[in-house]
Amino acid sequence: MIVLAMPVLLPLMTIIFLLLNFRQRAWQPWIGLTGALLQLALSVLLAVHVNRNGIMVLHTGGWEAPVGITLVIDGFSSVMLVLTSIIAVSISIYSIDAVDRQRQSFFYFPMVHGLLMGVNGAFITGDIFNLYVWFEVMLMSSFVLITLGGEKKQLTGAVKYVTLNLVSSMFFLAGIGLLYGKTGTLNMADLALRFSGSESNILINTSAVLFFVAFSIKAAVFPFFFWLPASYHTPPIAVTALFAGLLTKVGIYSMIRFYTLFFVQNQLFWHPLFLWIGGFTMVIGVLTAASQYDIRKILSFHIISQIGYMIMGLGIYTVAGIAGAIFYMAHNIIAKTNTFLVAGLINRATGSYDLKSIGGLYKMRPWLAILFIIPAFGLAGIPPLSGFFGKLILISAGFSAGEYVISFIALAVGLFTLFSMVKIWNEAFWKPAPGERNKTDRLPVSMIIPVVMLGLLTLLMGLAVKPMLEIAENAAASLLDPASYIRAVLGTAHINP
Amino acid sequence: MKSHIVRLAASKLLPFTLLLSVIVFYRGHNEPGGGFIGGLMAAAGFVFYALAFDTQEAEKKLRVSPLTLIIAGLSTAFISTLPALFSGNPFFTGEWISVTLPFIGKIKAGTPLLFDLGVYLTVWGVMLTIIFNLMEE
Numbered sequence: 001m002i003v004l005a006m007p008v009l010l011p012l013m014t015i016i017f018l019l020l021n022f023r024q025r026a027w028q029p030w031i032g033l034t035g036a037l038l039q040l041a042l043s044v045l046l047a048v049h050v051n052r053n054g055i056m057v058l059h060t061g062g063w064e065a066p067v068g069i070t071l072v073i074d075g076f077s078s079v080m081l082v083l084t085s086i087i088a089v090s091i092s093i094y095s096i097d098a099v100d101r102q103r104q105s106f107f108y109f110p111m112v113h114g115l116l117m118g119v120n121g122a123f124i125t126g127d128i129f130n131l132y133v134w135f136e137v138m139l140m141s142s143f144v145l146i147t148l149g150g151e152k153k154q155l156t157g158a159v160k161y162v163t164l165n166l167v168s169s170m171f172f173l174a175g176i177g178l179l180y181g182k183t184g185t186l187n188m189a190d191l192a193l194r195f196s197g198s199e200s201n202i203l204i205n206t207s208a209v210l211f212f213v214a215f216s217i218k219a220a221v222f223p224f225f226f227w228l229p230a231s232y233h234t235p236p237i238a239v240t241a242l243f244a245g246l247l248t249k250v251g252i253y254s255m256i257r258f259y260t261l262f263f264v265q266n267q268l269f270w271h272p273l274f275l276w277i278g279g280f281t282m283v284i285g286v287l288t289a290a291s292q293y294d295i296r297k298i299l300s301f302h303i304i305s306q307i308g309y310m311i312m313g314l315g316i317y318t319v320a321g322i323a324g325a326i327f328y329m330a331h332n333i334i335a336k337t338n339t340f341l342v343a344g345l346i347n348r349a350t351g352s353y354d355l356k357s358i359g360g361l362y363k364m365r366p367w368l369a370i371l372f373i374i375p376a377f378g379l380a381g382i383p384p385l386s387g388f389f390g391k392l393i394l395i396s397a398g399f400s401a402g403e404y405v406i407s408f409i410a411l412a413v414g415l416f417t418l419f420s421m422v423k424i425w426n427e428a429f430w431k432p433a434p435g436e437r438n439k440t441d442r443l444p445v446s447m448i449i450p451v452v453m454l455g456l457l458t459l460l461m462g463l464a465v466k467p468m469l470e471i472a473e474n475a476a477a478s479l480l481d482p483a484s485y486i487r488a489v490l491g492t493a494h495i496n497p
Numbered sequence: 498m499k500s501h502i503v504r505l506a507a508s509k510l511l512p513f514t515l516l517l518s519v520i521v522f523y524r525g526h527n528e529p530g531g532g533f534i535g536g537l538m539a540a541a542g543f544v545f546y547a548l549a550f551d552t553q554e555a556e557k558k559l560r561v562s563p564l565t566l567i568i569a570g571l572s573t574a575f576i577s578t579l580p581a582l583f584s585g586n587p588f589f590t591g592e593w594i595s596v597t598l599p600f601i602g603k604i605k606a607g608t609p610l611l612f613d614l615g616v617y618l619t620v621w622g623v624m625l626t627i628i629f630n631l632m633e634e
Contacts, residue, residue, distance in 0.1 A: 019567065022564060060587065
């Protein structure tokens with residue numbers, strides 16, 4: 001079952017190949033792209049296999065579950081792996097022309113694959129300390145990516161980013177330490193088994209709160225979101241798009257995994273807390289976005305707002321709620337990355353991200369307007385795009401679970417999101433260009449292909465909502481049935497290669 | 498630093514540092530030590546050398562570039578995972594062979610040692626890349 005470890009090994013192999021051909025700068029994007037495409041094929045294969053045969057488990061090194069590190073791919077992980085590889089392919093194509101030569105020849109592509117290795121590892125591991133290690137792999141690469149190029153603006157953003165992420169890692173590690181001291185195990189399934197019989201006690205609660213803070217910082221949840229808008233607009237747009245698509249979602253993934261698998265006691269405390277935090281996150285993100293005029297900042301604040309929806313799904317805690325969160329996450333990863341990529345195109349076409357100094361794009365480039373409309377209105381939740389169904393599923397799950405307040409908040413926040421997207425539309429595309437445009441060169445094809453690709457996916461997710469929702473519902477159902485996960489990992493059904 | 502004493506010390510100490518780093522690396526399987534610490538010690542020898550002379554001299558003394566060390570390290574670590582596949586064991590299983598060498602005696606060599614060698618080389622290369630870059634600025 002080596003194939004289970006491949007989501008991690010494939011990026012590692014890509015890094016080795018990239019470093020071996022370090023001097024051939026012209027080859028770097030193509031090696032990176034090949035690695036990303038292979039990863040896409042692999043993750044689709046894995047997803048099909050998991051969908052047919054159930055949870056896949058690999059005990060690395062031949063050490064059985066509670067002792068060794070276990071790799072587990074269930075429905076939720078496989079969905080996340082596919083999404084990661086889609087983003088990997090898009091960013092690899094986009095970076096060919098969007099990232100300058102200087103950065104490309106200074107380990108840009110190896111670092112992107114290092115980040116992918118960390119993200120994939122976090123999705124497939126079944127061991128909490130191993131999860132921490134993958135977080136670190138991901139963070140180390142992201143630290144390099146955010147500072148690569150060494151512009152002054154980048155460094156100021158990076159200081160905030162690095163500091164808060166290190167604080168979060170400390171909380172994470174403290175939580176692991178307490179949990180290990182109490183239970184003597186790090187395996188997620190084993191933890192779930194030990195907690196399932198016992199009443200909750202103080203030490204479990206302490207580490208549950210520590211994990212909550214750690215993941216909240218990673219996911220940029222209220223009130224821990226300040227680092228995100230302070231840093232995300234500083235690196236090149238391809239890096240921002242990569243971060244926006246994947247990094248915060250790894251935090252959400254871990255939160256959903258932990259709070260459905262083993263921190264399932266004290267639901268009367270946690271679920272209202274998730275709903276409150278989700279509501280605040282949505283509202284704060286969308287309100288602060290409304291006052292911004294830099295496209296990248298508007299989009300960054302919207303990341304926060306949309307994270308709120310995913311937390312809301314976790315707080316509702318029914319199959320429909322979790323399925324909604326997964327569907328929304330899938331929609332958001334694709335549409336959010338896409339809006340950032342379009343922002344890069346706007347910058348190429350006009351030379352600025354500042355809404356006040358650009359305009360008239362609809363007249364100049366009607367095609368660009370269409371490319372912007374799809375992800376932007378997808379995010380705002382206009383039917384028949386994916387965001388509409390994501391919100392519909394979540395809000396109807398909220399109503400049927402009796403959570404009226406959060407559902408109304410979610411509805412209202414949707415309107416504000418629409419306001420921000422219409423604002424970008426009005427300012428960048430509709431109003432006449434202020435002053436004269438100095439940049440009218442052609443947009444590189446390699447920057448348009450991924451935008452079209454992701455736009456089509458947003459459309460497809462809206463049009464073929466039923467099969468997509470089925471996948472999300474299967475994943476959610478297996479998340480809410482920890483027994484199947486425990487049986488797969490700890491049961492006698494040890495899968496040999 | 499243009500002190501003759503420091504230069505002499507650095508060039509005489511370098512082989513011993515490397516030897517010590519290899520010993521620490523090898524004992525790491527059952528005792529304190531291992532690839533990470535060994536790699537740090539190996540890097541420390543060259544950093545001292547670079548402090549005494551300069552980074553160009555140190556790189557010349559190293560003969561290969563730090564990047565090559567990183568590549569070799571990553572590749573070695575990756576290759577160490579392969580033998581388990583061919584013997585039909587789960588991924589990452591340690592495969593061991595015993596080799597009897599003259600004078601030294603029996604040595605247990607296996608994929609965990611190979612993996613650790615990968616860590617050793619990678620840490621060595623990464624430390625030198627970072628420190629040399631910082632020293633040049």
